[in-house]
Amino acid sequence: MAPPKPDRRKFLKLATSAVGGGLGLIVVAPALRLLGEAAGSTTVKTPIDPxxxxxxxxxxxxxxxxxxxxxxxxxxxxxxxxxxxxxxxxxxxxxxxxxxxxxxxxxxxxxxxxxxxxxxxxxxxxxxxxxxxxxxxxxxxxxxxxxxxxxxxxxxxxxxxxxxxxxxxxxxxxx
Ligand code: FES
Incomplete structure (x- = not known):
C-alpha cells in the first residue's frame, strides 16, 4: 500500500488533534466548573427565612x-x-x-x-x-x-x- 499523500497526512493530523482536544475539553470542563464554583460561591445554604x-x-x-x-x-x-x-x-x-x-x-x-x-x-x-x-x-x-x-x-x-x-x-x- 502506498504511503498517504502529504495533504492527506496533514489533514489526518489536524483531525486527530481536533477530536482529541474536543474529548479533553468534555472531560476537563465539568471539573473546572466545579473548582470555579467552590472557590467563588457559598455551596451550603442554610435558611435565612424566619x-x-x-x-x-x-x-x-x-x-x-x-x-x-x-x-x-x-x-x-x-x-x-x-x-x-x-x-x-x-x-x-x-x-x-x-x-x-x-x-x-x-x-x-x-x-x-x-x-x-x-x-x-x-x-x-x-x-x-x-x-x-x-x-x-x-x-x-x-x-x-x-x-x-x-x-x-x-x-x-x-x-x-x-x-x-x-x-x-x-x-x-x-x-
Ligand atoms: S464558653 Fe466560656 S463562658 Fe461560655
Missing part, C-alpha cells in the same frame, strides 16, 4: 423557654437534607406579643447557655448573663447574649431568624 417555633401561648410571660431551631430544608450543591437542627434559642415572653430572644450559643467560646432559674449561665467558664441578656460582672464573655431577630405572625406564631455570630469579640457581628 423559622416558626410555636404559638405565642406556648411561652409563659417572664419565664425563659429554650427552643430548638429546626430548618425544614438545608441544601448544598449536591444534596438536600430535611429537618436540620441549626441551634437553640432562649425565648422570654415579656408581654402579650412581645419577646426577648437570645441565641443559646455562649458569645465567649460557643458552649450552650443554660438558665438557672434566675439568670442565664454558661457551664464552660462560668459566665453569667442577666435575664435581659447582659453579661454579669465577672463573666469572661466579652459581650452579652446575642439577640436574634424575631416576629409574631398575624395568626399568633412566633418566628425566629437563626444566625451565628463571631465568638469572643466585644461587638456582635455575623460569623
Amino acid at each position: 423559622i416558626d417555633v410555636g404559638a405565642v401561648e406556648r411561652f409563659p410571660v417572664d419565664t425563659p423557654i429554650k427552643v430548638t431551631i429546626v430548618a425544614a430544608e438545608v441544601t448544598d450543591a449536591w444534596t438536600s437534607a430535611r429537618d436540620v437542627v441549626l441551634g437553640a434559642a432562649w425565648v422570654r415572653r415579656t408581654g402579650d406579643k412581645s419577646f426577648e430572644v437570645f441565641s443559646a450559643v455562649c458569645p465567649h467560646l460557643g458552649c450552650g447557655v443554660d438558665f438557672d432559674g434566675k439568670q442565664f449561665a454558661c457551664p464552660c467558664h462560668d459566665s453569667k448573663f442577666a435575664l435581659a441578656g447582659a453579661a454579669q460582672p465577672g463573666a469572661v464573655a466579652k459581650r452579652g447574649l446575642d439577640s436574634l431577630e424575631h416576629d409574631v405572625t398575624a395568626d399568633g406564631r412566633l418566628r425566629i431568624t437563626w444566625a451565628r455570630f463571631a465568638l469572643d469579640t466585644e461587638e456582635k457581628r455575623p460569623a
